[in-house]
Amino acid sequence: MKLTKVEVAKTPAHLHRTLTLELVRVTERAALAAAEWRGKGDEKAADDAAVLAMKTELDGVAISGRIVIGEGEQHETDNLYIGQSVGNGQGPEVDIAVDPLEGVTLCAKNQPDSLVVLAMAERGGLLNVARNVYMHKIAIGADYAPGTVHIDWTATENVRALAKAKGVPLSEVTAIVLDRPRHASLIEELRTTGVAVKLISDGDIAGVMHAVNTEDTGIDIYLGSGGAPEGVLAAAALRCIGGHMQGKLILDTPAKRERAREMGITDPNRVYDVTELAAGDVLVAATGVTDGSLLDGIRLRRNSVETSTIVMRSWSQTVRWIRAQHAR
Numbered sequence: 001m002k003l004t005k006v007e008v009a010k011t012p013a014h015l016h017r018t019l020t021l022e023l024v025r026v027t028e029r030a031a032l033a034a035a036e037w038r039g040k041g042d043e044k045a046a047d048d049a050a051v052l053a054m055k056t057e058l059d060g061v062a063i064s065g066r067i068v069i070g071e072g073e074q075h076e077t078d079n080l081y082i083g084q085s086v087g088n089g090q091g092p093e094v095d096i097a098v099d100p101l102e103g104v105t106l107c108a109k110n111q112p113d114s115l116v117v118l119a120m121a122e123r124g125g126l127l128n129v130a131r132n133v134y135m136h137k138i139a140i141g142a143d144y145a146p147g148t149v150h151i152d153w154t155a156t157e158n159v160r161a162l163a164k165a166k167g168v169p170l171s172e173v174t175a176i177v178l179d180r181p182r183h184a185s186l187i188e189e190l191r192t193t194g195v196a197v198k199l200i201s202d203g204d205i206a207g208v209m210h211a212v213n214t215e216d217t218g219i220d221i222y223l224g225s226g227g228a229p230e231g232v233l234a235a236a237a238l239r240c241i242g243g244h245m246q247g248k249l250i251l252d253t254p255a256k257r258e259r260a261r262e263m264g265i266t267d268p269n270r271v272y273d274v275t276e277l278a279a280g281d282v283l284v285a286a287t288g289v290t291d292g293s294l295l296d297g298i299r300l301r302r303n304s305v306e307t308s309t310i311v312m313r314s315w316s317q318t319v320r321w322i323r324a325q326h327a328r
Contacts, residue, residue, distance in 0.1 A: 019091075020311050022061045023118055023285035024322055028307045030054040030116040031287035032326070034101050035298035038290060039110030046107045050100035050116060055079040055086065058096075063087035065120070069097035069229040072131040082130070093123040097233050103203040106290060113203040113292035118285050119236035125280035127232050127272065128263040134250040135228035137204070140221050141212045142242030151246040151271055155189045155223055162221055170194040176207045177224045186224060205286075206294050208234035212243030217293060225250060235277035237284045240312030241319060247272045282314040296323075303328055 033053035037046035051071055058065065065087040070080040080086075080098055087094075096118065101107055103114035119126065129135075138151045140162060148165045149158040155175075163170045171194045177183050179199040190197050198219060200207050204226040211222035222245075231247045238245050251257045251268045260268060287309040288295030299306035309322045 017313075019061070019063070019120065020283060020285075020313060020320070023120060023283055024287075024309050024311050024324075026054055026057045026061065027116045027118050027285045027287040027309060028324065028326075029057040030100050031289045031298055031307060032305060034107055034114070034116065034289045035300070038107055038114075038297075041108050043104040043108045047101045047104045051077075051079050054098060054100045054116070054118070058086040059088065061087050062091035063120075064089050064091060064093045065096045066094075066123075067098065068095045068126050068128045069232055070131070071098075071100070076131075082128070094120050095123055095126045096120050097126050097229065097236065099205065099230060099233055101289065102205050102230065102233075102286075103290075106202050110290055111201070112290055113200070113206045113294065114289040114297070115203065115206060115292070115295065116287045116289060117205055117233050119233050119278065120283045121236065121278060122280040125278060125282060126236065127277050128265075129228040129232060129249065130256065130259050130263070131227075131229055133228040133256055133260070134225050135231040136225050136248040136250065137208065137231050137234070137245065138221070138223055139208045139211045139234070139238070139243060139245040141214050142244065144244060146244065148244070149221065149246075151248050155186055156193050158223070159190065159193055159195050159221065166220070171196075173220045174198055174218055175221045175223050176200060176211055176219045177222075178202075178204055178207065178226055180224075183224050190223070203292075205230050205234045205237070206292060208243075208245065209237055209241070209294060212238060212241065212245075232277050233284070235272075235274045236282045236314075237286075237312060238274050239278050239282045239314040240284055240317065242317075243274070245274045245277070247277055278314075280314075283312070285309060285311040301328070 030050040033049040071077040099117045106114035174196040210217040290297040296308035
């Protein structure tokens with residue numbers, strides 16, 4: 001039986017199950033496009049290729065989608081801008097957050113952990129934030145009780161509380177931090193406590209995911225500031241795989257505060273948890289561009305191309321790892 005458009009809109013659970021593979025196709029296509037620019041030193045070309053491929057593939061998906069986190073404002077970019085409609089208009093109303101190339105520098109230098117990431121949620125499910133806004137973030141694994149750490153505590157207070165909850169000395173705790181000049185004092189404070197620090201040059205979505213997957217990565221906590229859009233995407237992933245995260249927007253100019261108000265953010269000092277950053281039923285897909293600890297990168301063969309993708313859904317807590325072979 002063929003469903004009418006109205007009937008389809010009333011069956012989100014069924015549609016979400018069918019949409020998981022569609023999301024994989026979107027991130028695969030963007031990753032394949034970006035991979036053509038691996039190691040070639042041209043960040044803009046790599047990002048532009050991923051953006052165009054993602055937009056093209058998204059427009060064939062049976063959704064009435066709107067971009068709530070994208071490449072920027074409408075006047076800043078031609079595709080995947082905030083507020084842009086995507087999809088063929090024949091499916092459920094959804095909000096979409098994208099990072100067409102997480103770690104553009106990593107891709108340009110052919111370094112680990114460059115990803116394509118996309119999150120989809122029921123309309124209103126994702127916090128709307130501008131591309132140029134940063135966010136303080138803290139994340140730990142799901143095994144700890146809520147309130148074990150807090151974004152308003154010092155780094156020392158947080159790692160001590162985490163070590164106590166884990167039942168280990170501070171010397172056995174590892175924090176992951178973006179290697180940025182703004183984090184110099186944070187890194188020094190962490191090392192003074194005796195905590196080990198893993199520095200990453202880019203890719204804080206993957207960094208947050210590593211911090212909540214301690215058994216596989218050996219990383220216990222994510223600390224520091226990074227892009228707010230990446231924070232929402234990371235929270236969407238944590239809704240699916242588990243983990244605790246808090247985020248606090250850095251609205252340090254009048255223009256950012258005004259834009260935040262226009263996007264519905266009334267309290268600039270609010271501390272958001274995972275469910276406030278990404279609510280409702282959430283789908284997340286990520287495809288590796290370069291090899292990393294989370295995903296393998298694109299493999300170019302003589303007659304085929306291989307992709308490595310993770311796709312997740314919050315409602316069922318399902319995580320699928322998909323290795324696909326595509327004819328060249």
